[in-house]
Amino acid sequence: MVLTLNKAARDAGGFLTVEGQLKNESGAPYVNTAPWRGNELNSSGVSVAGVTLVDKPGKKRYYVLRDTEGRCLCTTGLAIIEAGQVIPFFAQFPAPPSTTTEVDFSLPTFATATVKISG
Template sequence: MTLEINSVQRDAGGFVTVTGQLRNTGSRAFNDTVAWRGVELQGTGESVAGATLVDKAGKKRYYVLRDTESRCLCTTGVSSVDPGQVVAFFAQFPAPPPATTELEFSMPTFATATVKISG
């Protein structure tokens, strides 16, 4: 599995939205998506709610936002990724201070990546 970040956009409402793609480059279906939902939302179904943003300069970690029913503001329903399949994903986070332009994006089972905020 590979994860590609397409954009990290600061929204007018005080949010940061990360969009990208999950791609199965293997020859078999990938079914180990449980880790992607993180620890806090284990009982709420498949999602990418385990993603986080870290502002190293500000020493703060941001978690995926949730609605009033504890559902993540992120891609849900990804239980399997077939060989060659590409799955678009998004995750929405609280925005860091306006001066923060660089964050670290992490999602369970993938390497951490440094990303720049646009907008």
């Protein structure tokens, strides 16, 4: 699996949305998506709710936002990713302070990556 991050942008509502894509570059279906949901115990199902952002200078970790029913504001429905399949990725977080220009992005099973924030 390859995760490509295309954008991490603040919006006027005080949120930070990270967007990109997941791609199965193998010749077989990918079925090990459960770790991505983190400690998810509610109705989001198999998702990327386990993703976090860390503002090292601000010493703060940000978790994916939830709707009023407790579902993550992130990509869901990831039980099986077929060989060659590309799936849009998104996760929405509370926006760090405007002085924070980059954060560490962490999704279980992937290496941590530093991403620059726009907006």
